Amino acid sequence: MEGEIGADSLPTTGAENQYLFWAKVALDVPIGDLFEYEVRVRCEPGQRVIVPFGQRTLIGVVVSVHDEPSMASDQVRPVMEVLDDLPVLSTRWLAMASFAARYYHRTLGEVILPAIPVTLRKPASYLDNPPEKRPVARLRKRLAKLSKQSSVLGTIVAESTDTSVSNAIVERELTHDQRQAVEAIDAANGFQTFLLFGVTGAGKTEVYLQAAIHVLRRGGSVLFLVPEINLTPQFAAALGQRLQDVVDAHEVALMHSGLSDGQRSASWLAILEGQARVVLGTRLAIFAPLPRVDLIVVDEEHDASYKQQEGLRYSARDLAVWRAHQHRCPVILGSATPSLESWWHAQRGRYHRLNLTERALTVPLPSVRLVDTRRLQLEQGISPQVSEAMRETLEGGQQVLVYLNRRGYAPVLHCQSCGWLTQCQHCSVFTVLHKAAGKMRLHCHHCGVQRQVPRACPECGDQDLQPMGRGTQRLEEFLQTLFPDRTILRIDADSTRTKGSAQKLFDHVHSGKVDILVGTQMVSKGHDFRNLGLVVVLNSDAALFSQDFRAPERLFAQLVQVSGRAGRHTGEGKVIVQTDYPEQSVYQALIRHDYEGFARSQIAEREQAGLPPFSFQALMTAQAKELPVAVSFLEQARESAQTWLASSEVDCVMLYDVVPLRVVRVAGQCRAQLLIESSSRVMLQRLLSEWLPELGSRFGAAGLRWQIEVDPLEI
Numbered sequence: 030m031e032g033e034i035g036a037d038s039l040p041t042t043g044a045e046n047q048y049l050f051w052a053k054v055a056l057d058v059p060i061g062d063l064f065e066y067e068v069r070v071r072c073e074p075g076q077r078v079i080v081p082f083g084q085r086t087l088i089g090v091v092v093s094v095h096d097e098p099s100m101a102s103d104q105v106r107p108v109m110e111v112l113d114d115l116p117v118l119s120t121r122w123l124a125m126a127s128f129a130a131r132y133y134h135r136t137l138g139e140v141i142l143p144a145i146p147v148t149l150r151k152p153a154s155y156l157d158n159p160p161e162k163r164p165v166a167r168l169r170k171r172l173a174k175l176s177k178q179s180s181v182l183g184t185i186v187a188e189s190t191d192t193s194v195s196n197a198i199v200e201r202e203l204t205h206d207q208r209q210a211v212e213a214i215d216a217a218n219g220f221q222t223f224l225l226f227g228v229t230g231a232g233k234t235e236v237y238l239q240a241a242i243h244v245l246r247r248g249g250s251v252l253f254l255v256p257e258i259n260l261t262p263q264f265a266a267a268l269g270q271r272l273q274d275v276v277d278a279h280e281v282a283l284m285h286s287g288l289s290d291g292q293r294s295a296s297w298l299a300i301l302e303g304q305a306r307v308v309l310g311t312r313l314a315i316f317a318p319l320p321r322v323d324l325i326v327v328d329e330e331h332d333a334s335y336k337q338q339e340g341l342r343y344s345a346r347d348l349a350v351w352r353a354h355q356h357r358c359p360v361i362l363g364s365a366t367p368s369l370e371s372w373w374h375a376q377r378g379r380y381h382r383l384n385l386t387e388r389a390l391t392v393p394l395p396s397v398r399l400v401d402t403r404r405l406q407l408e409q410g411i412s413p414q415v416s417e418a419m420r421e422t423l424e425g426g427q428q429v430l431v432y433l434n435r436r437g438y439a440p441v442l443h444c445q446s447c448g449w450l451t452q453c454q455h456c457s458v459f460t461v462l463h464k465a466a467g468k469m470r471l472h473c474h475h476c477g478v479q480r481q482v483p484r485a486c487p488e489c490g491d492q493d494l495q496p497m498g499r500g501t502q503r504l505e506e507f508l509q510t511l512f513p514d515r516t517i518l519r520i521d522a523d524s525t526r527t528k529g530s531a532q533k534l535f536d537h538v539h540s541g542k543v544d545i546l547v548g549t550q551m552v553s554k555g556h557d558f559r560n561l562g563l564v565v566v567l568n569s570d571a572a573l574f575s576q577d578f579r580a581p582e583r584l585f586a587q588l589v590q591v592s593g594r595a596g597r598h599t600g601e602g603k604v605i606v607q608t609d610y611p612e613q614s615v616y617q618a619l620i621r622h623d624y625e626g627f628a629r630s631q632i633a634e635r636e637q638a639g640l641p642p643f644s645f646q647a648l649m650t651a652q653a654k655e656l657p658v659a660v661s662f663l664e665q666a667r668e669s670a671q672t673w674l675a676s677s678e679v680d681c682v683m684l685y686d687v688v689p690l691r692v693v694r695v696a697g698q699c700r701a702q703l704l705i706e707s708s709s710r711v712m713l714q715r716l717l718s719e720w721l722p723e724l725g726s727r728f729g730a731a732g733l734r735w736q737i738e739v740d741p742l743e744i
């Protein structure tokens with residue numbers, strides 16, 4: 030990185046009207062780092078500029094300004110225009126971007142520019158328009174109109190017809206644990222990381238809200254991060270309603286990928302200008318340009334969606350802790366099943382743990398029962414115990430949730446006589462049978478390609494092709510034959526494709542019109558169902574045999590989350606898990622509601638194996654049309670890393686063998702990986718920052734792509 034950001038503030042010069050400076054500019058390009066341009070008007074770090082770049086014209090952000098060029102000045106091109114229609118991005122914000130760029134090994138431009146709404150970084154929207162038609166001028170008009178109406182708060186509340194929301198609105202007396210948690214957060218003096226560890230239904234939301242209300246009353250700002258906004262409408266609604274007394278409608282801004290360009294720009298501008306004091310968003314909101322931050326909340330902190338899986342592969346949760354430190358404010362990480370990293374930090378005293386040990390409504394946690402399916406006769410995957418329990422619950426007037434984390438009709442179609450299975454032509458996976466409008470099709474869940482179902486087996490010509498296994502669609506179909514008079518609703522990625530449909534379906538469930546809910550993990554998160562008596566978990570065993578050391582942690586979190594939907598208000602919740610492996614520790618811990626015991630045993634295993642949180646990892650992946658090309662690139666990269674290590678004093682970095690990915694081919698690209706591990710984060714970072722820059726130029730065949738992910742979640 031070239032010098033510290035903002036280190037060179039605007040130089041003063043003798044020449045009164047004749048400014049001449051050199052600006053280092055970040056551009057959204059994967060090469061180089063910063064680009065130098067000549068400027069003849071005042072400009073400062075954080076300001077946007079329009080610049081020529083090769084044959085193109087781009088908008089970039091000034092990172093520093095110097096009074097001498099760093100190369101022959103005749104090689105430096107002039108800035109075309111300095112844009113002054115926005116407040117500059119603050120030095121603090123730029124410092125966060127700079128940290129992210131360094132830590133995740135991307136160029137600064139690849140961090141800064143994508144964080145700015147696309148309209149505000151499109152040269153054409155500036156160069157082709159007179160001043161009053163330029164994007165910021167247009168947005169200001171729109172914002173002025175919006176602040177007259179009640180905007181975001183009003184919309185959040187109005188959009189939810191869900192009656193259970195009113196339940197979340199009433200100001201209520203905190204439980205003992207909740208009060209203690211809120212007091213501890215209030216008392217935080219400057220930066221502190223709180224791990225709010227609360228069983229499902231413990232009322233974590235209430236703690237976030239109270240802590241936020243206190244901050245807002247003092248005139249502060251709060252940043253809320255949630256895994257997926259569409260899946261947490263109740264959270265948004267509760268937030269909107271409860272904060273009405275302390276903030277005006279226009280002081281609340283949403284930031285998530287479901288917003289239109291215009292909405293996103295309006296939110297971003299309101300935040301940058303300091304109008305919005307409450308920001309509610311998904312992982313990308315960690316880059317919200319808030320001038321000040323006084324509290325950060327990360328709900329369901331263990332959730333994998335906080336990790337971006339492409340481009341800048343950042344963890345919004347980890348950046349939240351960094352940002353809170355930068356702003357010297359508290360950050361709350363909340364979960365019933367914290368990530369083992371966060372749990373370990375709390376064990377060692379780096380994070381302050383706050384416990385909510387009981388459900389807020391003083392109802393017991395659901396009772397969990399394992400049904401051993403090894404010797405049972407299942408009908409379409411359902412045991413007699415399960416159908417019996419479902420019948421009982423329904424007759425008692427309560428709802429049932431059947432959880433199957435596999436969408437589609439059946440995972441594969443096969444030939445009865447020769448055993449042929451439907452495979453994707455472009456990926457090394459089976460294609461999934463889907464039913465839409467009564468017609469079957471084959472979908473690839475990896476590349477998205479869809480195909481017709483063949484009439485006969487292409488191998489042996491037999492016409493008896495049958496679905497194998499089941500997904501949510503087939504389950505729904507079967508349950509309907511089992512319970513013909515009951516209303517069944519399926520919620521998964523397929524049934525919620527159109528905007529707003531998830532919300533509608535959930536409203537349906539909350540209103541009580543649905544008897545049986547069939548769903549994937551979409552239904553497991555955060556929902557406060559009032560009348561759900563039974564949760565049935567099917568086919569969760571597959572996750573027991575994953576290569577990934579985090580698989581048990583993820584499975585446990587999923588099972589706790591989905592179990593936690595049962596009996597939240599009645600206290601008579603039941604959970605049944607069908608399994609061939611009831612003795613497995615994940616299941617044993619689940620029936621005892623024993624996150625702590627589970628975490629203890631996992632931590633012990635990780636410590637013994639030297640895995641995170643006892644080590645730090647980076648994962649390099651490469652893809653090419655031919656697997657050997659990807660593998661040989663990684664082999665060479667590995668060798669050069671080894672050479673680097675041998676010539677340095679670093680002796681605590683381990684390079685694993687290069688291996689193909691489990692799903693080796695996706696969309697015609699073959700993929701392999703190289704895992705790098707170190708007991709020292711600093712040493713790992715040192716290797717990466719000295720070794721990676723060499724790679725791009727030294728190796729690599731045409732058609733090969735590679736990327737590095739720091740702190741990967743999936744291996």
Ligand SMILES: Nc1ncnc2c1ncn2[C@@H]1O[C@H](COP(=O)(O)OP(=O)(O)OP(=O)(O)O)[C@@H](O)[C@H]1O
Nearest residue numbers: 201202203204229230231232233234235389555593
């Ligand atoms: N102090 C309180 N008094 C009465 N009811 C409360 C209180 N705090 C929360 N509740 C209610 O308890 C229920 C559970 O709260 P909430 O949804 O916040 O739990 P949670 O901790 O987020 O659970 P999960 O991890 O399962 O999402 C909600 O219906 C909420 O309105």
Ligand SMILES: [Zn+2]
Nearest residue numbers: 453456473476
């Ligand atoms: Zn495919």
